[in-house]
Amino acid sequence: MKLLIALATVLSISATSAEWTCDDCTAVVNSIAAYLTSEESIAKQVDILLAEVCPQVENPDACLAGLPDFWNSIAMIMWPGYYAAEADWMCAPLCMAKAVREITCDECFEGLQLGADQLLSEEAITAIIENLSGDALCGVAEDPETCAAVIADLIPLALPALTANPDEGAG
Numbered sequence: 447m448k449l450l451i452a453l454a455t456v457l458s459i460s461a462t463s464a465e466w467t468c469d470d471c472t473a474v475v476n477s478i479a480a481y482l483t484s485e486e487s488i489a490k491q492v493d494i495l496l497a498e499v500c501p502q503v504e505n506p507d508a509c510l511a512g513l514p515d516f517w518n519s520i521a522m523i524m525w526p527g528y529y530a531a532e533a534d535w536m537c538a539p540l541c542m543a544k545a546v547r548e549i550t551c552d553e554c555f556e557g558l559q560l561g562a563d564q565l566l567s568e569e570a571i572t573a574i575i576e577n578l579s580g581d582a583l584c585g586v587a588e589d590p591e592t593c594a595a596v597i598a599d600l601i602p603l604a605l606p607a608l609t610a611n612p613d614e615g616a617g
Contacts, residue, residue, distance in 0.1 A: 466549035468541035472531040479529035488521050490613055498607035503599060516596070517604075523582050524574060528565060535564060562609050575601050 481487050492514045500509035531537040564570055575598055578584060584593035 465546045466540070466554075467546050468537060468544070471537035471540050475529050475531040475536050479526045482525035482529065483522055487613065488518055491521060491608055492517050494607055494611045495604055498611070499600065499603045502603055519583060520578060520597075520600075523578065527577060527582070528570075528574070529561075536561075566605055566609060571602055571605060574605075 482491075495513055495517060496510060500506045500513060503509045529536065532541070578597045578601070579594035584590045584597060587593040
C-alpha cells in the first residue's frame, strides 16, 4: 500500500542525507506498520473492504456484519508482521551488513512499490494465510476452522483491494 506518511518520513530523511542507513529503513518500516494499525487507517481499510470485498463473497450480509471487528484483529497482527523492520524482506539485509548506501528519491519510491508488489505475491499471500490461520489468530478463535476458512477466502481478495485503493490522505 502506498502510504504518504511513509513517504513523508522518507523524504525528510532524504532531505538531510542521500545515504540510506539501517536506522532510516527501520524508521520508515515502523512508520508504515504504525499507520496501518492506527484506528484511522483500519477504519479506512474496513470501508474499502466493505465496498470491494463483501459484494464478492458467498454471504455479503454476514461479511458486512462481521468484517469490521474481524479486520481489526487481522490488521493488528498482519501489518506489524509484514512491515517488520527486522524481517529478511524489509531492513534485515541492510542492517546485517551494517551498510550505508546512497539512495535516490526514485529508488525509495520503487522500494515502497516493491514492498506492495511483494505483498500481493502468491508466496506472501500464502504465508499470511498460514500465519493468520494458525496460532497468531485462528488458533485462539472460538471456531478455529471457520476462522481459517474465512481467512483463506478473505486475504486473497482483501490485499489487492487495499493496494488498489491507496490512502491518499495518509500524509
